[in-house]
Amino acid sequence: MSNPMKENQITTDPTKPAQRMRAGGLRIAAMPWVIAGLFLLVMPFIFTDNSAITIMNQMAITIIFALAYNMLLGQGGMLSFGHAVYAGVGGFACMHVMSMTDFFALLPLPVLPLFGGLFGMGLAMIIGSFSTRSAGTVFAMISLGVGELIAACSVIIVAFFGGEEGVSGDRTYANPFFGVEFLHQIEVYYLIAFWLMLSALLMYLFSRTPIGRMANAVRDNPERAEFLGYSSRWVRFYSFIFSGFFAGIAGGLFAINYEIVTEENLNTASSGVILLVTFLGGVGFFFGPIIGAIAFTLLQTVLSLQTELWAFYAGVLFLATVMFFPGGLAGLLMMHVPAIRLGKASGLIVPYLKTLIPALIGILGLSALVEMTFHFRHASVGDEEMTVFWTTFDSHTVLPWAVAIAVTVVAFAIMRMMLPTLRTAWAEANTASSTSQGGAA
């Protein structure tokens, strides 16, 4: 039953204790938060464009949602296929608060997401009362079933979910908050940024509480946690309702930002997207989902402008992550910590460049082939011109195909040739110079 690797994850490592949160260490612990806060403040001055602010709003909402999701998946080991429901219901609740004009006129807008959070939490309490009895497959199934059920209800219970067209409202009817009426995108940005900082901090602190720590223990070995005197069911239940709360806040912010919430916000597809985002970023670390949300939102907004096939690429990327980097992007970054500690990370740069540049070219070549195949199959008759990577050509002639195939094959061949060099460099960078110990990460 017991797996030595997993035990290491539960027992607190004496070299990096949780006590860092206390007195002397507080300044170090607070540093990333201060930096993140400043970063959020400055961002709109760097990217002043309205569309950039829209993307950043979307990103921030996704970050909160992904962090809430990771409370379940990463910290509690519960795989949910219907978590969009809690965000969606939170969003719908906020929409209905917005339409209660008398009440809403008294309420400052920044408080509104709290209603979303409370509604998400309330729903999570009801669902969690029976779904957190077990983790793993059974939990995943229940979450899927309940998610489908509530999403299907959105068409039937029109009074709450607004049917096909959803519910829309106007955020500016709220009581002005220190004179701010939230007419402009930038004002909404700061509102969302405030909630992002607050909820990220709260979620981080939650993961440091005994209950957050026990969630990890229950994830790794529920039996042992039970022997310690903790009810794994209650530990899961608490994680679940807190996750529901923060998902609801994300939903509320969505409602404020877009002023419309529809069935799409709670269907299975949205639940799938948040799983994808979280796993892509990495579930093993607290900051993993943040990276995932940023990367995915960029991918979604930028790539979807370039190609119709962006969902296909996202799917391939996701599968590749699950198969080769189960730690996600965060895990990939953290793999380099030992090398940096040993002061040998600089030795990796050249081998990395030598491998990654051909790999990148190969991937671009491959995607060009995919695009050309797609165009060849689906373009309307007579429309033989296509544009890939700023080159326009006829997809029905041989030359572009030959070029694309040649580029792909050659690039991947070079990458394969360079791989052994990278492997030696990697082993070298992760070995302490005095002793032969250390090993790969």
Next chain:
Amino acid sequence: MDLVLVNLIDGLVTGLLLFMLSAGLTLIFSMMGVLNFAHASFYMLGAYFAYQISIALGFWMGLLVAPLIVGVIGAGVERYGLRRVHQYGHVPELIFTFGLALLIEELVQFIWGKNQLPYQIPEVLNFTAFAISGNSIPAYKVFMIFISIAIFIGLLYVLTKTRVGMIIQAALSYPRTVEALGHNVPLIFMGVFGVGTALAGVAGVIAGPVLGTFPGMAFVLGSIVFVTIVIGGLGSLWGALVASLLIGWITTFAKSYNIRMEDILNGIGISTPENLGDSMFRDIWTVTSPQIADILPYILMVLILIFRPYGLFGNRDA
């Protein structure tokens, strides 16, 4: 009475189709302990392959060849995908199959486009088999019933009466022992995964013409299949059969009889409120059974999970 009979037959067709999917899924689950989220995607692949083959070689070759191709692809997925992910644990395995389902849907759209394909019932079976007081039963439905039952009996026979079935059953519970006896257990797992996906492929081939062959077809059935095996009890073949038939009949009957919630509520003594338009609960009064037919299985599942968490036929440990 005649309408009841017609509905019984319709429900049976839906239920048996569902069973073909859930049988493969539950077999794979009891083998690897992992629910194959992409199971319905293999069903979709079955339909698409069969369509492509039927254009060139006719329906019957499609019925024969498409499940084989799907099975081979399934075995390949097990060998090169799942087996690799297995080392990371069950949750990444589940996530892997989830990602696979997304990718297969995108791939199908990539190759065949987003529109429904004109996959037709074969000419030979395009006639009315018999009629029950004016309601005609097409021959294709009878064919579907027979092929499903034949597959179920075949599966049961192989699993319980043959040597291969014995080895598979032993490998499910005691893989180490079976390995020590000289059997290649990973190969058995791969084979069972292949057969399970091939079963899904068969379901796709015969369901494609009646339920429509379009990129969303996996999505439509995907979650219902899971609901089925949760209701039946994870890993139980008989449970899957009972739950499939139950779901088939419940949805069919709910769709064909227009029962209004208002009548039920009035019947148990709750009177309709006068100003229905203002009430937050007005939708509960106006809802009808065909409207909720599609979500009845989910309601059933939630009820089952609350009162009998291990499903109808499952054992407590599952």
